[in-house]
Amino acid sequence: MSAHDATGLKRPALVIFDCDGVLVDSEPLSLGTLTAALNRIGVAIEVETVRTRFAGTSMTSIMEHIANDYPAVRVPEDFVEAVKVETLGVFDRELRAMAGVAAAVQTLDIPTCVASSSDPVRLRHSLTLTGLLPLFDGRLYSSAMVRRGKPFPDLFLYAAAEMGAVPESCLVIEDSVPGVRAARAAGMRVLGFTGGGHWGHDRNGKDLAEAGADQIFGNYGQLDALLGGLPAQV
Structure with a gap:
C-alpha cells in the first residue's frame, strides 16, 4: 500500500x-504477580487497583508510588529483583x-x-x-x-x-x-x-x-x- x-x-x-x-x-501475569508480592509485604491492594494505577509504568515509578502511599510498609531491599525473577518464571510457563x-x-x-x-x-x-x-x-x-x-x-x-x-x-x-x-x-x-x-x-x-x-x-x-x-x- x-x-x-x-x-x-x-x-x-x-x-x-x-x-x-x-x-x-x-499484563494479567505480571500484575497478578506484583499484587501478590505487594500483599506479602503488607500492602493491602487488589489486582484491579494495581492494573488501574500501574499498568504501563516502570517498576521504578511503581515503587516510588508505593513508598509515598504506604510509608509504614518496609520494602525489602531485594523486592524489585525478586518480583522480576518471579515474573519471568511465570512468563516461562504461561x-x-x-x-x-x-x-x-x-x-x-x-x-x-x-x-x-x-x-x-x-x-x-x-x-x-x-x-x-x-x-x-x-x-x-x-x-x-x-x-x-x-x-x-x-x-x-x-x-x-x-x-x-x-x-x-x-x-x-x-x-x-x-x-x-x-x-x-x-x-x-x-x-x-x-x-x-x-x-x-x-x-x-x-x-x-x-x-x-x-x-x-x-x-x-x-x-x-x-x-x-x-x-x-x-
Missing part, C-alpha cells in the same frame, strides 16, 4: 509498539503472543520498533519466549534508556530519533493510559489496543480514548486498515 490510502489520509512513517499488553499478553500480531507485523510495509516500560532483560525475554524477537531485533527501546518513563514522552522521542523518524510521522500502539499520554505528549498519533486479557472489563477502551487515543481496536486483523485511515497529525 502507498503512503496514502484511497481517501488521501496519510499512513505513518514509523509504527512504535508497546510490548506488554500489546505484543504479548503479559506467556503467549497476542493473537494475530506476528502476521500483522510481517505484512506491514512500514518500519517498526518496540518502546516498552519493561527493563531490557524482561523485554527481550518476553519477545524471545513468544517468537516475536526476530520481527524487532535491533529495534528494542526500554525505559531504562531514558531519564523519565511513561507518561512522559522521553522513551517515544528516543525511539523515534534512533529510528530516524520525526515525531509527527510516528504512530504508537498502546494499551495503557500512561502510554497513550506519553505518545500524545511526544506529538505522535496513537492507537489504543484492548485485545489483552487485562482489558476484559472494557473492550471499548473508554479510558484510552479519554487519554487521547485516536482510535481503539482489539483485533490485529484490523491494524492495516486502521493505519491507512488515520488523519495526519496536527
Whole structure:
C-alpha cells in the first residue's frame, strides 16, 4: 500500500509498539504477580487497583508510588529483583503472543520498533519466549534508556530519533493510559489496543480514548486498515 490510502489520509512513517499488553499478553501475569508480592509485604491492594494505577509504568515509578502511599510498609531491599525473577518464571510457563500480531507485523510495509516500560532483560525475554524477537531485533527501546518513563514522552522521542523518524510521522500502539499520554505528549498519533486479557472489563477502551487515543481496536486483523485511515497529525 502507498503512503496514502484511497481517501488521501496519510499512513505513518514509523509504527512504535508497546510490548506488554500489546505484543504479548503479559499484563494479567505480571500484575497478578506484583499484587501478590505487594500483599506479602503488607500492602493491602487488589489486582484491579494495581492494573488501574500501574499498568504501563516502570517498576521504578511503581515503587516510588508505593513508598509515598504506604510509608509504614518496609520494602525489602531485594523486592524489585525478586518480583522480576518471579515474573519471568511465570512468563516461562504461561506467556503467549497476542493473537494475530506476528502476521500483522510481517505484512506491514512500514518500519517498526518496540518502546516498552519493561527493563531490557524482561523485554527481550518476553519477545524471545513468544517468537516475536526476530520481527524487532535491533529495534528494542526500554525505559531504562531514558531519564523519565511513561507518561512522559522521553522513551517515544528516543525511539523515534534512533529510528530516524520525526515525531509527527510516528504512530504508537498502546494499551495503557500512561502510554497513550506519553505518545500524545511526544506529538505522535496513537492507537489504543484492548485485545489483552487485562482489558476484559472494557473492550471499548473508554479510558484510552479519554487519554487521547485516536482510535481503539482489539483485533490485529484490523491494524492495516486502521493505519491507512488515520488523519495526519496536527
